[in-house]
Amino acid sequence: MNLELTIEDARWQGLEPLATRAIGAVLGHCGLDGDLCEISLLACDDARIAELNAEFREKPAPTNVLSWPAEDLAAEQPGAMPAQPEPDFTGEIALGDIAIAYETCSREAAETGKTMDDHVTHLIIHGMLHLLGYDHIRDPDANLMEGVEVAILGKLGIDDPYKA
Template sequence: MNLELTIEDERWHGLEALSVQAVSAVLLYCELDPDLCEVSILGCDDTRIADLNAEFREKPTATNVLSWPAEDLAADVPGRKPYHPQPDFTGEIALGDIAISYDTCSREAAEAGKSTEDHVRHLIVHGMLHLLGYDHIRDPDATLMEEVEVKILGKLGIDDPYKR
């Protein structure tokens, strides 16, 4: 897999290994050849992600993860699987970009009583699913995305974060 990792916050120790694990798990689940896929991940802090959130979503607050898909793969019918990405003329599949905030991830993990590493893998899985056309705005889409997310996390040995 072509993983372009940019670390803007030096507290992001181990982000590359966590990213490779999470991205690989998603690609394999979605039956995509990791050797053909291209993803960029930015490890940043709350200030940077708040700036990005303001610029791209008009929400000037920090968040845990943001994603920018290379193309819109969302299904036309709510609750259906997204369209499968296709290689470009070079044979590669550009999926898009993800930004993840150290501050918010660490805080959320501590509040939930889980390891930061597991939470980071969860958020990268979540961001990857957005790159692949999954979303949680409409209820049927949210149900599908949650089911897929839980299956992938289970393969990584991470408990269901949505368990009620």
């Protein structure tokens, strides 16, 4: 896979292998050739992600992860599978961009008793699924997305983050 990783916050030590593993798991689960896929990942802090959240979602607050799909692949029918991305004229599949914020991820991991690595893996998988047309606004879509997240995390040996 072609992963463009930009680390703006030095606390993101060891993110590249973790991101490569999470992204590879999503691509494999979705039947995509990772060698053709392009993804950009920004590892930043809460201040930067708050700026991005304000600019793109009109929510001037930090969040854990944001995604900008290169193409709208969302299904029209609630709970239906998104469309598969297609290679462009160069044979590559540009999937889009993800940003992830250190402080929010660290705080959430501590609050939920998860390791930082497991929580960040989950959030990268979540962000990747958004790039692939999954969403959680409508309940049937949320159920589908959660099920896919849990299946991918399970393949990586990570517990279901939605269990009470």
